[in-house]
Amino acid sequence: MSLLKREAIKAVSSLWLATLAGAGLAFITQAILARLLLPEAYGVFSSSLSFVMLFVPLAGFGVAQFWLKAFGQEGWAARRWLSGSMRFISYSTGLVFCGLIAWAMVGPHNQLTTLVLCLLAFHVLAQVILELVSSRLQLEERFLSLAMWQLFPHLSRFLLVAALALFLSKNVNVVLGSLMYAAVAVLMIPVGYYMLKPMFNRTFCLVGHENYTNVFNGERKNWKTVINLSWPFGLAAFAHLIYYQSDIVLLKYLDSDTSAGIYNIAFLVISAIYLLPGVIYQKYFLPKIHRWSIQEPARVRELFEQGNIAMLFLGLIFLIGIWITADWMVSILFGDHYAQAAFILKILSFSVPFMFVAFSSGAVLVTQNNMKLKVKLMILVALLNISLNLVLIPLYGMVGAATATIISNALLALLYFITAKRLVIKN
Template sequence: MARAATVAMNRGPARAWRGAAAAIALLWLATAAGAVMVFLAQSLLARRLGTHSYGLFASSLATVSMVAPLAGFGLSQFRLKAYGREGWGAERWLRPSLRFSLSTTLLALAGIAAWACWGYGVDAQTRATLLALLPVVLGLFAVDLVGSKLRLEERHRALAAWQLLIPGGRLLVAALAFAAASVSALQVALGYGLVAVAALALAAPQLRAIWRGRIDLQGHGPRADGIAISDDPSVAQLTSQAWAYGLAAVLYPVFFQIGTVLLKYLGNDAMAGRYGVALAVMTAVYLFPAVVYQKFLLARLHRWAAHEPDRFWRVHRLGNLAMLAAGLATGIALAALSPWLVPLAFGEAYRGAALVLAVLAVCAPIRFLSTSVGSALLTEGHMRQRVYAMLAAAVAAIALNAVLIPRYGELGAAWATVAAEALLLLAMWRSVRRIAPRRETP
């Protein structure tokens, strides 16, 4: 009997590790498929539209993507933290969440519309393209909220399929555009808007379940009947809890995509197009660390930080080593393959972007490691330090792009991105050193 009990105890951790490995593998495969879809869509559009029209479209999509995180303003990330700490008691945040979502979404839509109508240097084509992309805000917010629900429920298969929805729809639009006799940036933007509307429609049942508290929460035991809600928070209280997550969500696309936007306004659409294809490759590459930390680990990290701190720091240390090794391998491969990859994937018109991609490849190990290091600042009230680090990096990215683009064009934007990525990693590393146990310092 004792031997049987020992065997059963040993099987428990082994089964948990196998389950975790299988979940990560599934999400990684879905991420890889999504990365391929993103890459193919950008390749088809770049070839079909040409450098000028593709630059117009890419810079407009980047503009919308920078403003879109205002919708919800960190709500999905806050929900992961709230449920991780409070368990079923986090249902008290449902009613203020609905009001918060409506107000922030309207603010995001109004901001894009205002820039389209009165923004500096916005011509008629850009205005129409920006307005056509407005539904993207709604679609991305819906996908983000449903994704947070699936992570709380640890439904990894559903999450893997869900994260392919937007990339798959956009690839379909790109394929149709490539096959058409003629196509414009505005028509592609309308197609992306339709994909966002379809995503919103498919998300509607899950969104209704979220607002009604119908969540199969994992890791906190079964829901007790007649669970008592300690209080009914206000929207102001929710804002005070979620603002750091929201600001981080807004700062990231500014930090990452500001080069594409400024190349359009400080250079021209062709510059933005060439830089855009290099950034499209990096976007696909960055999906790997994102899936490990955002799709798989984040809900667990919140739970471990609150209830199993030793386990949290052990996973954090191992993650740093793994991400650094993966990032170095990825960066070296990108730099070596860029002279062949860019013209093969996007056409000879974009050959000049190969050097831009080789420079951006330096960012791969930096970004992989900063994703792991910065995960410690997503929990236990440390988001303010993360936001300060991201704010410094975003300001540096804007300033460096503004200085370097007029003189060096796309290469200036690439080196500005490398410098900003390095600053972000350094700032987050210093913040984590202050909160980590001495023996676990990354």
């Protein structure tokens, strides 16, 4: 397999450009809020949003990712999982939403943080819908539609926040900003419902399998059976967010809202960079990897070997680029209030090559029955990250959080690479 096939480049390019546009809009939206709010108020918003995002994987609990595996391996017969999946998602999402509201009410928060958390809890609904529809579009290999769908919430939030800045710039506060995020979340529910309907009425086009036949390989599966197979994906996503962005939440509770706000600026830049390997492996190659693991295993090995080299090279390029541009980029985009974020960004840049390799090596660990092992590795790294943060943040603040991130990402990349090479590629 050649990774430079014209069709692959076209699909990845469209996904990357649209995802980059979405990231740019999200970036600008956050920059507008950061400029309108002081670091302390922005810290309340960013840490609350990060806290809510930590629990998004527990709402969907891996169902969207499980759909990719089930349809990739079973073809049309995987429709037997749909009704049970939707029932389970309604239970899990409702439980997470109510849990977030309860924590906002009883946690160690002032009135402002409580209100912001309650509003941002609606963001969970938007993310669950976003992931489910994305899985449908990935299965159909409608990559341009996928890119547009993922752009939609970012564009909506940008327009609402930009309108606030234009018409109410002197009166904008963190509550209004949070309200805009909640409004977009509510809007996505009916839109997502409309886009998911084809999966249930047989009008969606599953790529890589024969045309639909009204035959199921076994009975329809209930929601309890769905849990047994989807939980590794949900737990993996939860563990990923723990070592990926729990730093911001812990900075709020162990240091200050101001530190959380400044650190989040650096985190936004790093997150935008990680979109490149994310698009390549999680959006474009993931459905194919599930299919290849059954039909053409040799392609998985070739993807692993070529991908690791390419990702390491790209990661080093981004590391150098961050060191060259960090100071003036933070100053221009976010203002002098956040000047400290440039130094934190330079520290975090050392984790970029590790994470790029982790995306590549980790992608092949979702195949066959290796997902549970991948989850164990992620939980190990997540526990290490939390432990390091609990020790380093009280001593070194933002620098301690950044150091914990680098160590965690380096270990993750090493574990993924060794495990994938030993278990998946050699077999």
